[in-house]
Amino acid sequence: MNSNYTILVVDDEDSVLKLLSAVLKREGYQVLCAESGGEALEKFNSVQPDLIIMDIRMSNMDGITALKEMRKTSRSITVILMTAYAAVETAVEAIKLGAFDYIIKPFDIEEVKLIVSRAIQLKKMTRKINVLNRQLLESYRLDKILTNSSKMQELCKTIAKIAQSNVSVLITGESGTGKELLANVVHYNSKRKNGPFIKINCGALSEGLLESELFGHEKGAFTGAIVQRSGRFEQANQGTIFLDEIGEISPNLQVKLLRVLQEREFERVGGNETIKTDIRVIAATNRNLEEMVSLGKFRQDLYYRLNVVCLEAPSLRERREDIELLADYFLQKYAEENNKDIIGFDQDAVKLLESYDWPGNVRELSNVVERAVIMSTGSIIFSEDLPDNLKVVKGNDLVSSFDLEIANGQTLKAKIKQMECMLIKEALQRNQGNRVKTAQELGMSRRSILYKIQEYEID
Ligand SMILES: Nc1ncnc2c1ncn2[C@@H]1O[C@H](COP(=O)(O)OP(=O)(O)OP(=O)(O)O)[C@@H](O)[C@H]1O
Ligand SMILES: [Mg+2]
Missing domain, CATH: 1.10.8.60 (Helicase, Ruva Protein; domain 3)
Known part of the structure; x- marks a missing residue:
């Protein structure tokens, strides 16, 4: 709807104002007029038009000066300047100053309509992007994390403390616990929130592909590299890179990753130029990295670099x-x-x-x-x-005999739990509810039997 857009037309020639104003009104726009740069500034400040069409040469304050003034208060204004053919260099200067385009006088009405509609189109897109951006920031606000759990609340407090800094964050937790969500929350609550958030799943690509995805490649680096491509580390410049499933990367890539983390620089695959990048790194995994380190499957130095702050996403249980x-x-x-x-x-x-x-x-x-x-x-x-x-059977509604059949839709894990629960219940009955004795008999610690009793709700 063009009527949602206001255009300010500025010219010290009354005939131009009348003509443009009539044409633009016919196109459905809201139109305002000003006869000098000074008047334009006043109207610009009070109305905040979406587009300004302004003559460069005017007796009272000229268009370029007015544009400079306007840009002091608003970086995002859209201005189309008008100029006589002779002054085309001035128009070029105007573009350098950030004008959207210029029209040479005497103008062709159809051309004016076209330029205006392009400018408004851009405005529409900018509005949409702004709305989407706001929604994005809104949806990843810290207080949007729904939780009653003290573990999660602690986690949120930690995020609030570290989001603004540049420290590397390692997010651990079982599958589906919300690791990616947390990574987004960290980014959108950081100073980098208006920069890119670039995600890469390290488990989904082969070593070669992952390397070129991360670091980019030069033309001809390998068969199929027909053009130069920037990698995720480059794309994430001034933003955050999210390395999902970090536990899956090969020893060779671990070395290369370590260097980026230490030096914040790297080379594209097949290239010599060293590229600097300003990034924040967030990594996530559902693997036990510490254990992988002790088994020699994950580099310890890389682990320490990634794990400056660790966010442990608790399981839903x-x-x-x-x-x-x-x-x-x-x-x-x-x-x-x-x-x-x-x-x-x-x-x-x-x-x-x-x-x-x-x-x-x-x-x-x-x-x-x-x-x-x-x-x-x-x-x-x-x-x-x-x-x-x-519908896993709980402690108190157990039948006493085992059946080895797995119910339709029941998982093996659920079945094993069901049997474990029955065995514990029986042993407890045999020992008149004495937990210490039962634990001894079953070769369990007191703590773990208490845990199981709670888990299976056995009374
Ligand atoms: N607190 C929450 N509030 C609302 N939705 C949530 C919450 N936590 C997780 N989710 C949703 O659950 C789904 C899984 O979350 P996410 O993808 O972040 O998990 P993940 O830990 O990265 O899983 P995986 O290890 O499988 O990659 C997503 O659709 C996410 O939006
Ligand atoms: Mg995930």
Whole structure:
């Protein structure tokens, strides 16, 4: 809608003002006029037009001076300058000063319309990008991390402390715990938030491909390298690079990575030029890097470089207090996306969600809720709407004999847990509930039997 855009036309010649104003109004724009640079400045400050079309040579303050003044307060203004043919050098200077384009007088109306529409098009895109940027920053605000868990709250506090600095961050945690989300939160709460956030999955590419993805390559570096390409380290300049699944990189690349982390410089594959890059590094893994170091599979020096600050994303089982909160959040989200009027979960469904172990963590919860929303026909999600593999038998509803059959949809892990639970329960009964004795009998520590009793809710 052109009527959402205001154009300020500035010229000390009344006939030009009248003509342009009539043409632009016919195109649907809101039009304002000013007869001098001075008047233009006043209107610019009070109205903030989207586009200014301004003559260069005017008796009272000229267009170039006015443009310089305007740019002092607003870097993003869009100005089209008008000039007589003879003064084309001035117009070139105007472009250098940041004018969008210039029109040579006497002008062709069709050409003016075209230039204006290009400028407005750009404005529209800029507006859209600004909205998207704001949404992005908004969605990764720290207080947007939904949590009731003290572990997560501690994590958020740590992020608040370190986000603004440039320290390397290592994010660990099981699959689906939100490592990527945390990486985004760190970046969008840092000083680099307006710079790029570049993600690369180190586990998804072969060594050669990963190397050229990370460092870029020169033309002819290898078969198929027909043009020079910049790598992620270059693209991430002034921003953040997120190295996902860092535990998967080869020893050879570990060495190269170490150098970038230490020196903040590297060469493209097949190149000699040393390229400097200003980046913040965030790495994530669901592997135990410390163990990999002790097994000689991951370089210790690289580990220390990456692990300046470690964020351990807790599994969902370690923060069961978040299950209902997140489930409600996903329910609302997916109900909206699928145009469904679902208001919530019934109590049994919540119980079921809360007692399940969530090996796939938040991602699994999100998938389960999404599926339930899609399948549901009513306004409430019942436990029947949830998948069967959530229904692992708990300590108190056990049958006493073992059956080796795995129920439809039940995982091996769930079955083993079920059996473990039954064995512990039986041993406890045999020992009249004496936990120390039971632990001894089963060859477990007191701590781990207490943990199991809690986990399986055995009373
Ligand atoms: N606290 C949260 N609030 C809302 N959504 C979340 C939260 N934590 C995780 N998620 C969502 O769960 C999904 C998995 O998160 P993410 O991709 O960040 O996990 P990950 O740890 O990187 O997993 P993987 O190890 O498999 O790569 C995403 O869709 C993410 O948006
Ligand atoms: Mg991930």
